[in-house]
Amino acid sequence: MAKVFDRIDDKLRAFIGDQPMFFVGTAPSSGGHVNVSPKGYRDTFAVVDDHTIAYLDLFGSGSETIAHLRDNGRITVMFCSFGRVARILRLFGAGRVVRPDDAEFATLAGHFGTGHTGVRAIVTISVDRIADSCGWSVPQLDLVAERSVLDEAHTRRTDADFARRIAGDNAVSIDGLPALEPDHPLPSQVSREPAPGPRTR
Numbered sequence: 001m002a003k004v005f006d007r008i009d010d011k012l013r014a015f016i017g018d019q020p021m022f023f024v025g026t027a028p029s030s031g032g033h034v035n036v037s038p039k040g041y042r043d044t045f046a047v048v049d050d051h052t053i054a055y056l057d058l059f060g061s062g063s064e065t066i067a068h069l070r071d072n073g074r075i076t077v078m079f080c081s082f083g084r085v086a087r088i089l090r091l092f093g094a095g096r097v098v099r100p101d102d103a104e105f106a107t108l109a110g111h112f113g114t115g116h117t118g119v120r121a122i123v124t125i126s127v128d129r130i131a132d133s134c135g136w137s138v139p140q141l142d143l144v145a146e147r148s149v150l151d152e153a154h155t156r157r158t159d160a161d162f163a164r165r166i167a168g169d170n171a172v173s174i175d176g177l178p179a180l181e182p183d184h185p186l187p188s189q190v191s192r193e194p195a196p197g198p199r200t201r
Contacts, residue, residue, distance in 0.1 A: 026068035043113030067173035118154030
């Protein structure tokens with residue numbers, strides 16, 4: 001039976017921490033395309049407190065989530081267990097984008113790993129509904145390994161490459177909604193020094 005929770009408690013934190021990936025769903029306010037993005041790297045997601053989560057947003061070929069959050073802030077994060085015990089957890093809420101040059105970025109960055117070379121932003125979410133479901137039709141799968149391909153690709157890219165992406169396919173969504181601003185910081189401008197304090201998932 002599905003259950004609604006009043007907060008992200010220790011048991012839910014443990015479930016979240018066990019999952020190697022999560023999914024992010026957003027949509028524009030009117031018309032357009034619904035977007036669902038799979039996210040990997042365990043050290044890019046954090047439970048900040050009982051009603052706040054955040055994830056480290058890395059550069060990609062599009063910026064649908066950022067555009068939708070700028071449009072309306074609506075977002076759902078889903079964790080899905082592919083292990084022996086089937087379970088799905090959805091965290092619904094209001095999201096916002098924290099740029100690397102925003103004052104709060106450094107504090108939030110302490111929740112994440114420092115080995116990612118293509119940092120674009122941090123997405124932080126105020127969670128207003130927490131619910132699980134059975135997931136009984138989801139297949140049981142074995143995790144082989146995390147893929148290092150994205151980090152490796154970012155390492156090879158130059159500032160000029162990222163600048164072209166900011167002005168190009170990351171500037172607007174596929175529906176033409178504004179995403180990254182022209183002055184968005186380059187990954188080379190983001191500090192990768194370890195932050196004090198323990199990371200949380």
